[in-house]
Amino acid sequence: MNRSQVAFVVSFFSTSIILFTLSQFVRKQLADAGYHISDIILYGLNTTDYNRADEVTGESSWGLMDDLKHILTPQAFALTLAVITTVFLYVKVAHRRRKPVLNPQAWQEFPLKEKIVISPNTAIYRFALPHPQDVLGLPIGQHISVSAEINGKDIMRSYTPTSSDDDLGHFDLLIKSYEKGNISRMFSLLKLGDKVRIKGPKGQFNYSPTLATSIGMIAGGTGITPMLQIIRASLKNPMDKTKLSLIYANVNFEDILLKKELDELVDVNPDRFTVYYVLNNAPEGWKGGVGFVAKDQIQTYLPPTADDVKILMCGPPPMMNAMKKHLEELKYPAPRTVSKLVDQDVYPRSTWNGLLIDGAQVQCGLHIGTLLPTGYQINPVLANNPKSKGFGALRASTLPPE
Template identity: 45%
Template structure:
């Protein structure tokens, strides 16, 4: 990666994940090349008109994935990039920021991560969930709540569930849906217990319902 100059990569595969989200796979010049992007950082890209798009794209692959990198992107009808990919010019790394805070992944820095994601917001969470495969002693726990509208909208489901299978003591995921199917067994067996002053309870009730936790799944002391 070069933080100041754009490098061009060829699109080799596009996989539709849902009605408006697709996975784009870009190849490197050699099968052993890596992107060199630290966990918790992102890239910026050029749009079809050659203008710098100031929007973070976080690959869902790590440097252990040789010869390629993947982006999972939500496609909007008037999107200036997602409908025009045949190659991609990117530069980076750039640090993900939230207000004045910067996120840099340090294995073992925390005992556990609590993650909340909705829709395509899962993309920056996946690399952090995988951690650094070169540091197997990292025992950081990950607890992820992933909210979507329907079951079909859940992105990277196989990848996420492989993490729960391979690291059952470290990775826990809880799916919540706004429109669950009749046979849904995701978060229906979860009960949220709330206790606090009225303003807090009111705010938390609304936020939890937005995440897919119905009033019946919440109890206020």
């Protein structure tokens, strides 16, 4: 439950209690004055015989009004004021956020506030916003650009924060560092207080509760980050009824990022969210998938094709190529791009083909939807490299750099 929802629940119950207390107070005062609440509606009505209508007067109703004026004591006024104050406080709490910090036209620097180690080469990097009540201002489904000068060259990568605008005063980036990486290695060397340059939002995809009735997701490695952003946003919205299904592939068990959180989300939302893990090197007793993500697994664990169903994908390009083939054979519509990598202003459109995530290739896509980038840059070498195409049986893992 997010901050706004908590504020609403607290204010709702507080107001209800105050109104109930006020009603009981007024009821008691009326009873002490000789009026029963069930009889009040009769006051002022003609209860005499129509043949004696000339004897009817309005004294009863005016007498009640005089008594009500007497009953409206300072205590009743105080209770009414409490109701107004409660509503005012709710509005202040629910809308106290400052304007979004991100500016798509300007680079800004943010200091590292905290580093949460996930594994030896993976961590969540938490960056502070200028004010504790600030929000990043990133729409669900979009990403940010990170820039740094490395060896005299300006290097830029795109990342999808795992945090949302419900997280005030900071934003989180889940990053896996590579020995030969540029930006990812730079992140691993950051110390608390060090700053990074950020610009965004980037992309044209915006998630909404009405996007689809069911969404299937296929993620490999760090490709989980854009999926997690959407999963969190959907599941914490009580008005969102979208059903989510995730197939998450990795090489080893220890490579599964944020598994504990994913499993907890399944436990809390069993009717809306499912996860099926696939490992290339499965440990003894493993109950998930083994090897590559297969067509029958997609058919079993993802929603069937329909007009109101979408399939999100993010992972290594060979894996994505294999998944596209599986989806086509299962009669899913062909993917279309609405979040273009050209937004990064790195290379022209003609170089779209392979993607490089700091030494590991990653490609993202949405059948009937979008491309969701996370921590990668177009690699022009792969555009004419036959090794980046035509893989048959493909491992659900990141590839070594070319």
